[in-house]
Amino acid sequence: MFTRRVRPLLLAFVIVSVLALTACSGTKERPAGTSTGSGSTAEPVNNGEQVTLTMSIKQSSRLLDLAKQQYEAANPNVTIEIKEYSAASTMNGKTVIGGKPDPQDDEKFVNSINAELMGGNAADIIAMDGSLPYQKYADKKLFEDLNGYMNEQNGFDPSQYYTNLFKALEYNGGLYTIPIRVQLNFLMGNSSAIAGTNIDDSKWTWNDFKTAAEEITEAGEYAFVNMPPDKLLNRMLESSFGKLFDTQNKTIDTQAIIDLLNLEKSFYDDQLVTGDRVDANLGIFQTFGVSQYDERILFMLTQMAYEGQAHYYTLPSENETRGASFRSDLQMAVNSKSEHKEAAWDFILYLLSEEVQSSRDLMGFSVNKNAEQKRLDQLGADGAGGTTVDGQAVSLQAPAPENVEKIKAYLENAAFYAEGDLRIRNIVLEESMAFFSGQKTAKEVANIVKGKVETYLQE
Incomplete structure (x- = not known):
């Protein structure tokens, strides 16, 4: 009998439950009515003249709705119009927090924008969730380079922010989209099974991961379970996108694609990964994203998984850039043809302010350091509590200092964005299925991908 335990259904229930809890309250403070969005000057937005700012977003949120109301209240000459392209996921007439997006909504949003x-x-403002190809828009000079606005004269103090996150999103020397919140990407592994294995996750590749998997898996166990080829390939693409596709120079490394496909197939051929729905307890690793310090979401997972023997690792990557990877499902870009660029930046700066960034409605890690510390302090003030999950009493407590420092270090050193150009990712995933089914070789698929992606990048 295997004793390396994990409770996947319980973990999922906890995550959804806590996300719903954290969406229940929001900051009530008023923003400063200034041209910096942060109160450092007394100059009115747009010199006090009436202005209507428009924002396009696939789906709005309580955070944005509150920020709009508060900003307009502090700046009576500004009206913000938010245009949504899809409705929120619902169940029994109620909004589902963290509901799974409809791929057709992604396509509709991308095509419309x-x-x-x-x-x-x-x-004036394009709010992105990671599906829009901001590099292509930058190439066509459709997005404003925000680096020109990020200075003290415009109310921006870089010391207040995790600027490494901004740096990771730079393209061709410019910053065309800025994250409002982020999620860190990790592997969670069974430390009792991995003990003694020489893993250096600060620089490991997917080949290194395979070597480790061969060493630690016992008969009947796997590195990943319930992981079909398209799902694993998606993870590998996200962590290695920069190695495969040079969007700046419009080139594709076909040999790297061939190597990645063959490597992934070897995981299944060598029975290190299975796509079958088998007992989750047979898997050594899980992939997951972390969006808050809250013990109920993050460190509670460590306590519950693998009988309390879970450990976090950064995702393997083929990229030369190292460090934790992150996603951002809420980023802001300014339309280069907007007549209200300064006003648009001012509202974005307000979204980056300590007031908004410390809100419980943020639903992700703050990019503002002071705000993140404020949220941590509030967790400590809330103290311990309890709840019941599947009839089992579960302790809720503020994160331990050593765990806070661990995640803070990951956040401060996150070095690359898990890129997600929707079109490129879909091309690779669709074409690769012919390889995994044995209809085409890895080289044939790579050449098809090269042709389609280069055509797309040149459009």
């Missing part, structure tokens, strides 16, 4: 930007009638 493309058409509006190319037609010259896009919103």
Whole structure:
């Protein structure tokens, strides 16, 4: 009998439950009515003249709705119009926090924004969730380079922010999109099974991961379970995108794609990974994203998984850049053809302010250091509590100092963005299925991918 235990259904229930709890309250403070969005000057936005700012977003949120209301209250001459392209996921008439997005909504949003930007009638602010190809828009000079606004004269103090996150999103020397919140990507592994294995996750590749998996898996166990080829390939693409695709120079490394496909197939051929729905207890690793310090979401997982023997690792990567990877499902870009660029930046700066960033409605890690510390202090003030999950009493407590420092270090050193150009990712995933089914070789698939992606990048 295997004793390396994990409770996947319980973990999922806890995550969803806590996300719902954290969405229940928001900051009530008023923003400063200034041209910096942060109170450092007394100059009115747009010199006091009436302005209507427009924002396009796939789906709005309580955070943005509150920020809009508070900003407008402090700046009576500014009206913000938020245009949504899809409705929130619902169940029994109620909004589902963290509901799974509809791929058709992604495609609709991308196509709509493309058409509006190319037609010259896009919103002043484009709120992105990671599906929009900001590099292509930058190449066509459709997005404003925000580096020019990020200075003290415009109310921006870099010492207040995790600027490594901004740096990771730079493209061709410019910053065309800025994250409002982030999620860190990790592997969670069974430390009792991994003990004694020489793993250096600060620089390991997917080949290194395979070597480790061969060493630690016992008969009937796997590195990953319930992981079909398209799902694993998606993880490998996200962590290695920069190695495969040079969007700046519009080139594709076909040999790297061939190597990645063959490596992934070897995981299944060597029975290190299975796509079958088997007992989750047979898996040594899980992939997951962390969006808050809250013990109920993060460190509670460590306590519950693998009989309390869980350990965090950064994702393997083929990229030369090392460090933790992150995602951001809420980023802001400014339309380069907007007539209200300064006002748009001012509202973005307010979204980056300590007031907004410390809100419980943020639903992710703050990019503002003071705000993140404020949220940590509040966790400590809340103290311990308890709840019941599946009839079992569960302790809720503030994160331990050593765990806080661990995650803070990951946040401060996060070095690369898990890129997600929707079109490129879909091309690779769709074409690779012919390889995994044995219909095409890895080289044939790589050449098809190269042709389609290069055509797309040149459009």
